[in-house]
Amino acid sequence: MTTRKDIAERNDRALLQAARDVLAEDGAHASVAAIASRAGVGIGSLYRRYKTKEELFQRLSVLSLDHWNEAAERGLADPDPWAGLAAFVRSCVEFGQGSLSPIAGAVEVTREMSAKARHGDELLDELVRRAREAGVLRGDVTAVDISLLIEQLGRSPLVDQLRKQGRDDLLPAAAEARRRLVAIAIDGLRPGSRPLPGSPPGGELFTDRWSSPRQP
Incomplete structure (x- = not known):
């Protein structure tokens, strides 16, 4: 029922x-x-x-954070540190994690959102620590790098354009191409590549975006 x-x-x-x-x-x-x-x-x-619209977006933010945390917990449950981290990244990318970022700064961050975000940060830190200690994650990749990578890969301009055009005939090929690009990006997290340019990004790239004028 x-x-x-x-x-x-x-x-x-x-x-x-x-x-x-x-x-x-x-x-x-x-x-x-x-x-x-x-x-x-x-x-x-x-x-x-x-x-209100804000209340709706706050609820949707909580649901998105829940998915992130559940994906991270599944990754940590995998005894293989690399498999767990890679599965986490793929799950978040396929979900479209980070696609709510346009509302950052436009809604008040609730206590629930803040608590879930902190827990998500802790889970990702643990995924990164495990992978580093196992020697399967390049040493210059940080948790923030991975968060930003997920956000960048969470949307596909090609898939979005084809959907707007109604080109259902091309969508399977576009989806397959997207999966290949995601696999290429994830593989770039492994050791053995050239050092990354610049300094590691800071967490403020996330937290400051979500601060509104009501939250100085």
Whole structure:
């Protein structure tokens, strides 16, 4: 029997996917109406559940953080440090992790969001530590490097363009090409390559983006 909770969770998943797609097209100015329409959810029922656009985006941020943490925990459960790290990166890329970044600074970071983000940082730090100690991750790659890599690979301009054009005939080939590029990028995390240029990026590249005028 389908319960109200089941329906709400299903709608939230649809809204999250729709928000990622609409934000990729429209950025932070994406309208709630466009997201609801893409998700197949009535705007009235959406506003009965979420009073404001900010509340909706906060909820979607929590769902995205949950996916990150669950993927990291699965990676840590793998006894093979490299397999665990690589699976984490692939899972987050396929999910489209980081695609909510256009709303950074536009919504207030709740305590729940902050706590889940800190836990996610701890999990990724542990994945990186394990991989380094096993000698399977290049020593100059940091957790922030991996986070930024996931964000960059989380969207495919080629796939997005073909979807907008309605070129369903080319989508399978584009998806396969994307998987190849992701594999190339992940392989670049292994030792043996030339040193990376510049200094390691700092965590402020994430935290400062999410600070709004209300949060100096």
